[in-house]
Amino acid sequence: MEQKREISDEQRFCEMRATVEDCNRFACALFQQLSAQNSGNLFFSPASISTALAMTLAGARGETAQEMHNALQLTQEGAQLHAAFQRLLSETRTGGVELDVANQLWGKTGYHFLAPFLETIRDCYDGGLQLVDFQEEPAAAADQINEWVSRATHGKITELVSPMSFHELTRLILVNAIYFKGAWEDEFEPERTRDQTFYLAGDQQTSVPMMHQTGSFGYFENETLQVLELPYRKRNYVPQFVENEDGSVGLMHTEVPGGGGDFSMCILLPRERDGLNDLEKEIDSATLQTWLTMRHQEVIVSLPRFQLELEYELNTPLESLGMERAFQPSSADFYGMTDNPEGLYIDAVLHKTFVDINERGTEAAAVTGVVWAAGCAQEPEPPKVFCADHPFLFLIRDRQTGWIYFMGRFNQPEHQAD
Structure with a gap:
């Protein structure tokens, strides 16, 4: 990870504000893509998706990183960007609501991931690495991931992946989960x-x-x-x-x-x-x-x-926003994550959501998974x-x-x- 930057409180606030503005621009752009592809109800977490892809960006290099940077509408990069996300996630005042944000990596047993990438995920996103065997024990790997997702979303989302989600080239899965529950200030009778x-x-x-x-x-x-x-x-x-x-x-x-x-x-x-x-x-x-x-x-x-429970694969919407190389085995550059010659590419970006709007308030959850494969006052x-x-x-x-x-x-x- 890059050396820690010493900045003033004013600069820290400006960088965090810039991150919010960037994320909200991305939220609107992604909404337009999802709206064009889905005629029915929609519910997604731009905060979850932005966070998961920012974590991914920590390991991207070259033109892959530039495409992701542009698709995410970002105006900051490198240590500045990840530090801004860290402050945003850690300094959010939850008041009287329950807001749980969790990040985790699952990597293939025996696969080598670079220490600077893992340090960025740990220090800026409070995420760890858990080793699993996607090929020999896919059911056990899926169970571990889904159990973590269920805990992170208080049981509202119980399954993100299945054993069929993995194949012989699966090397890494990155997951961000957000759970929200809030009572109205003035409840409906x-x-x-x-x-x-x-x-x-x-x-x-x-x-x-x-x-x-x-x-x-x-x-x-x-x-x-x-x-x-x-x-x-x-x-x-x-x-x-x-x-x-x-x-x-x-x-x-x-x-x-x-x-x-x-x-x-x-x-x-x-x-x-x-x-x-x-x-x-x-x-x-x-x-x-x-x-x-x-x-x-x-x-x-x-x-x-009302209640909504929805799921999306975000590959196509993200490609439409210009994030193309990350999904292509022949051109994806994630050599900031691994020095393995076979390389990595994003196989799928999975997103599941739940929301319950009732007289007492709102309960909502979202989980985003990024799956990598190898090789690839008035009157x-x-x-x-x-x-x-x-x-x-x-x-x-x-x-x-x-x-x-x-x-x-x-x-x-x-x-x-x-």
Whole structure:
């Protein structure tokens, strides 16, 4: 690993901010690719994918590294880039939400990986290397990886790979997992949830469990869309003296709502029921930043309760963004990972996600696996009405840094048990 850089707090903040801006540009670019290839619901974690590919970039060299750098929309490189990711991952204030980010490498037993690469993964991404035998014991290797994924995502994603995921050239699998769980600052009352019409494409419609509440929320609107921000609760505790059963007095810390956590969900709702396609065409990081500049006002909210569980192979979207050599056995250059003459190339980038939006809050998880093979304040206004009864976009972000952890589209409700 390169020598540690000594920089000022101001420079450290600027580099972390630049990393967030880069990652959010990549999030919007990848959303456009996934949206073009998938007409139904979408849910992915740009934070998970960016982190996994940044770890991969630590071992890339030459034109392979340059293509990855450009595809990821990065403006920093080398030790500066990895240190910025390290600060971003370690300094994120989770407030009252559960946010677990985990990274791990699984390498082929007996294969030689370079110490500087492993040190970068360890020091900047808190990731380790576990040796497994992909060829002789593929079932055991898959079990180990899937058990780790299940633990990292609190059981929400239980399988990323199968024994069929490996072949005779599989040498390395890199996995990033993100788990998120947050309670709304202002929870929806379950007794107010009732089935209502949700309007689909064309003249179709279906029924969804619609949650309701009225409150003061971050809000933005223009002639084509409305944006609503629902904050997650920040956990604050106050000490209270309580009398025990034996008459003694003890100190107990009681949780109280804290006026908004560091994370929030933003819902982007087109004004027209069939306006989602036009809205998606406008999505880029600069436009998104404008839409997410909100002010608080009274809003009457109606939002569907839903769950999504999706999976993607990201090879094609990433190739469309210009990351081509990394997937080609004849031209991939990952000699920053290994000095083995046969070399390495990326066989697959796998991504699985889960999200549950309900009256209490949100639970979400994502896991990205990279598989390598060898060889290869104002006057009072009337309340705004925000009724998400037709397709919309949504994202979960860190309000402090602006980093988009999850991003999705909801346009096809599925039947769910109560």
